[in-house]
Amino acid sequence: MNPDQVMGLGCHGPARLLAGVREHGRLDLWTQTKVYGELEPVPLPELTELAEQVRLGGRGGAGFPFARKLSAVAASVRRRNLPPVVVVNGTEGEPAACKDKMLLSMVPHLVLDGARLAAWALRAPELVVAVADDGFAEESLLDALRERRATAMPTRVVTVPHRFISGEAGALVRGINGEAHIPPGRKVRASDSGVGGRPTLVSNAETFAQLAVAAAIGPREYAMCGTEEEPGTVLLTVTGAARRPGVIETPTGTPLKEILRVCGAPTGQGVLTGGYHGRWITPEDAGQAEISRRGFEEVGGSLGAGIIVPLPDNTCALGEVARVTHYLAAESAGQCGPCRLGLPEMGRLLTGVLDGSTSPEAVRALTAAIRGRGACSHPDGTSRFVLSALEVFTDDVTAHLYHQGCGRPVRGLLPIPDGPGGGGAARLSVDWSSCDGHGLCAHILPELVRLDENGFPSIPDAAVPTWLEPQARRAVDMCPAMALRMGV
Structure with a gap:
C-alpha cells in the first residue's frame, strides 16, 4: 500500500x-x-x-x-x-x-x-x-x-x-x-x-x-501494557471501510471494535485479519475479538502482519476475494504445481462461483489438494484467505449461485498494486469477431486458458504472471485466427 x-x-x-x-x-x-x-x-x-x-x-x-x-x-x-x-x-x-x-x-x-x-x-x-x-x-x-x-x-x-x-x-x-x-x-x-x-x-x-x-x-x-501472554503494543494498518484509515499503535488485548470505532470503520460484511494470507471473520466475531494472536485465533482470525480490513456493505464480497486471488496467483514464483496450476485454477473457480456456474465445493476440494504441497507458504496462505471467505460470506455465495448475483459492483476496495499481478500488468483478451475456437491457446497455455463447453477459450480477467509471459506471447503468436491479444 x-x-x-x-x-x-x-x-x-x-x-x-x-x-x-x-x-x-x-x-x-x-x-x-x-x-x-x-x-x-x-x-x-x-x-x-x-x-x-x-x-x-x-x-x-x-x-x-x-x-x-x-x-x-x-x-x-x-x-x-x-x-x-x-x-x-x-x-x-x-x-x-x-x-x-x-x-x-x-x-x-x-x-x-x-x-x-x-x-x-x-x-x-x-x-x-x-x-x-x-x-x-x-x-x-x-x-x-x-x-x-x-x-x-x-x-x-x-x-x-x-x-x-x-x-x-x-x-x-x-x-x-x-x-x-x-x-x-x-x-x-x-x-x-x-x-x-x-x-x-x-x-x-x-x-x-x-x-x-x-x-x-x-x-x-x-509489560505494563498489553496482555500477560503477549505484553506490549502492536502496530495495525486499518483500511477498507475505515473513514479514517491509518497505522495505529495499540496495546495487545484492546477490543478490535474499539480500534474500528477510532478509525470510523463499520464491520460491514466481515473483517479481514492478518492480510492476504490471513483470515476473514464475521461482524459478530469482530465485535468480540481482542487484538492479539491468541485473541484473533479464538474467533478464527489471524493477527499476521497486523492488517485489519473491514469490508463495507456496498461492494461484492465474493468479487473482491476473487480479484485478490487472481492477484495472488500472478504474484507466485510459478516454481511448483500448487502455485503454477493450483492458484490460477483457484481464481478461475471463484470466478465460476461468481457467475453461478461452479460450486464452492470445487474450491474447497482444490484447496485441500494443494495445501502443504507448495515450495513455500504462498499456496497455504492463499487457501486460508479463500476458505475463510467462503465461510464468512455465505449469503453472498448463495446469492451468486441461486439468484443471479448479489447486485453489488466490485469496487476494488481490497488494495492491489500496479505491476506484476496488479492493475498495470499484462492481460490476455480475445477478439471474438475473429476467434474460430481452434483451442490451440488452451494447449499452449493451460495454466490460464480453458475451453468452454462450445470449445471457445475462457480466460480470467486477471494479470498474466511474469513467469508465464513468454508462454502467453507464444500462444498469441501462434493463434491461427490472430484473435488472442495480450496488453495492459
Whole structure:
C-alpha cells in the first residue's frame, strides 16, 4: 500500500514505537536519543533473556519467537565458525500493509537501534536493510544512516522488487545474494545458510523496533501494557471501510471494535485479519475479538502482519476475494504445481462461483489438494484467505449461485498494486469477431486458458504472471485466427 493513502498515524493507548512522533514528526538521531536514550551493547545471553521476558514474536506474520531466532543463529555461528549477518526486512510486499514503511519513514533510528543490538550481541560485522523499490522509506533510511555515520556499523541497503513474495525470508535472502527474488523451492533456514552462505538473522522492521523499545525501558515497564501472554503494543494498518484509515499503535488485548470505532470503520460484511494470507471473520466475531494472536485465533482470525480490513456493505464480497486471488496467483514464483496450476485454477473457480456456474465445493476440494504441497507458504496462505471467505460470506455465495448475483459492483476496495499481478500488468483478451475456437491457446497455455463447453477459450480477467509471459506471447503468436491479444 502506498503510505500516502494511509491518512492517519497515531496511538490508541501509550505510545511506545511512535513515542515523540506527534510532537516532532520524523525523529532524527538527536531527537531519537532524547526520546529513547542511547542504547548500549547487550551481551547475547542478556538480550536473549530480554526477548524471552517480553515474549517478543516476529511481527511480519508468523510470530516466531525472536529469542529462538537469536539462539539458532548463535548456535550456527559456533558450529560453522562463520561471521553472521543481521537483516532487517522492511520490504512489506503485502498490499494492505504499510506499518513497516511508516516505521522506517518516521522512526528509522529505532529500527536501526534494534538491529544494531542484535548485531552487537551476535558479533555480526554486517547489517543489511532490505526495502522495496517503490520509493517509500528508502530516503528516510538513507538519511538516518548519514546522520549516524560516525558511530554506525557497516550497513548495506538493498532494494528488492515490490512484489508479494519478495519479503518471504528465503526469497529475500536470495535477492540479497544477487539471485532471483523468489523462494528457494526447498526449506533452507537462514540461521544455517543465509546471506553469502553465512548464518543470518532475518526479522521485520517492527520486530527490531520492539526489541529497541524493550531494551530502552526494560521488561518490567514493557509489560505494563498489553496482555500477560503477549505484553506490549502492536502496530495495525486499518483500511477498507475505515473513514479514517491509518497505522495505529495499540496495546495487545484492546477490543478490535474499539480500534474500528477510532478509525470510523463499520464491520460491514466481515473483517479481514492478518492480510492476504490471513483470515476473514464475521461482524459478530469482530465485535468480540481482542487484538492479539491468541485473541484473533479464538474467533478464527489471524493477527499476521497486523492488517485489519473491514469490508463495507456496498461492494461484492465474493468479487473482491476473487480479484485478490487472481492477484495472488500472478504474484507466485510459478516454481511448483500448487502455485503454477493450483492458484490460477483457484481464481478461475471463484470466478465460476461468481457467475453461478461452479460450486464452492470445487474450491474447497482444490484447496485441500494443494495445501502443504507448495515450495513455500504462498499456496497455504492463499487457501486460508479463500476458505475463510467462503465461510464468512455465505449469503453472498448463495446469492451468486441461486439468484443471479448479489447486485453489488466490485469496487476494488481490497488494495492491489500496479505491476506484476496488479492493475498495470499484462492481460490476455480475445477478439471474438475473429476467434474460430481452434483451442490451440488452451494447449499452449493451460495454466490460464480453458475451453468452454462450445470449445471457445475462457480466460480470467486477471494479470498474466511474469513467469508465464513468454508462454502467453507464444500462444498469441501462434493463434491461427490472430484473435488472442495480450496488453495492459
